[in-house]
Amino acid sequence: MAPKHKAIVFSDFDGTITLKDSNDYLTDNVGYGHEKRRAGNIEILEHRVTFRDAFREMLESVSANKPNFPECIELLRANIKLDPGFSTFYAWCLSQDIPVIVLSSGMEPIIRALLTDLVGPTADKIPIISNQVKIHEDGKGWEIVYHDDSDFGHDKSLAIKPYKDLPDEDRPVMFYCGDGVSDLSAARETDLLFAKVGHDLITYCEREKVPFTVFHDFKDIHETVQEIIEGKATVKEVAERPQKEKDFGKKKEVLN
Numbered sequence: 097m098a099p100k101h102k103a104i105v106f107s108d109f110d111g112t113i114t115l116k117d118s119n120d121y122l123t124d125n126v127g128y129g130h131e132k133r134r135a136g137n138i139e140i141l142e143h144r145v146t147f148r149d150a151f152r153e154m155l156e157s158v159s160a161n162k163p164n165f166p167e168c169i170e171l172l173r174a175n176i177k178l179d180p181g182f183s184t185f186y187a188w189c190l191s192q193d194i195p196v197i198v199l200s201s202g203m204e205p206i207i208r209a210l211l212t213d214l215v216g217p218t219a220d221k222i223p224i225i226s227n228q229v230k231i232h233e234d235g236k237g238w239e240i241v242y243h244d245d246s247d248f249g250h251d252k253s254l255a256i257k258p259y260k261d262l263p264d265e266d267r268p269v270m271f272y273c274g275d276g277v278s279d280l281s282a283a284r285e286t287d288l289l290f291a292k293v294g295h296d297l298i299t300y301c302e303r304e305k306v307p308f309t310v311f312h313d314f315k316d317i318h319e320t321v322q323e324i325i326e327g328k329a330t331v332k333e334v335a336e337r338p339q340k341e342k343d344f345g346k347k348k349e350v351l352n
């Protein structure tokens with residue numbers, strides 16, 4: 097049997113499909129600020145704290161200062177922009193019957209609102225697997241509701257595994273695109289991992305020896321996925337491409 101879809105693209109949302117991470121934006125501008133957030137991200141990367149605990153604390157600092165959740169969404173709608181290559185890539189995926197599935201540690205209402213704004217009506221076809229939000233009935237705030245019991249809050253490998261477990265002849269080629277600490281649970285799960293240049297996921301992959309391919313924006317992802325789908329390159333060839341691209345990623349590493 098041939099696979100139902102020739103490929104599936106799983107993607108992180110914040111900082112990957114969007115240029116800025118919406119939760120980072122809220123934390124830096126509404127919550128406890130950039131410095132403390134970066135310190136928290138380093139703690140997660142060094143395994144001294146779980147993503148689940150650090151992220152909850154981050155969002156609690158936002159909720160304390162902006163208890164009205166719809167106002168948070170409006171702030172993000174005004175400030176978060178789409179990766180310049182995503183719309184074209186997504187339209188191509190639709191034309192090829194390649195599902196694009198968002199796996200996010202963010203909260204679903206924010207992601208849905210931003211996707212619809214930024215991508216347009218076809219964004220409805222993008223499944224979102226993410227955390228949720230609970231709005232307190234007394235109107236005094238909101239909190240994140242995690243997807244599962246894992247230390248990640250949302251263990252992104254759970255959505256990928258059913259495809260990974262399919263017999264070889266039924267398996268689609270699987271891609272994952274990500275940028276940061278929320279992607280650690282997915283990093284080893286697909287055939288090819290795209291990690292955004294200059295961001296924390298690269299630091300992690302280099303340290304843990306997880307193979308990855310650097311991307312700058314979705315135009316790079318589009319080019320590579322299309323090459324593979326059209327049989328011009330194999331996943332293995334792409335993964336083994338010159339190290340200089342990866343070195344470039346390392347040199348350009350900045351604190352985001």
Ligand SMILES: [Mg+2]
Pocket residue numbers: 108109110111112117274275276278
């Ligand atoms: Mg991200």
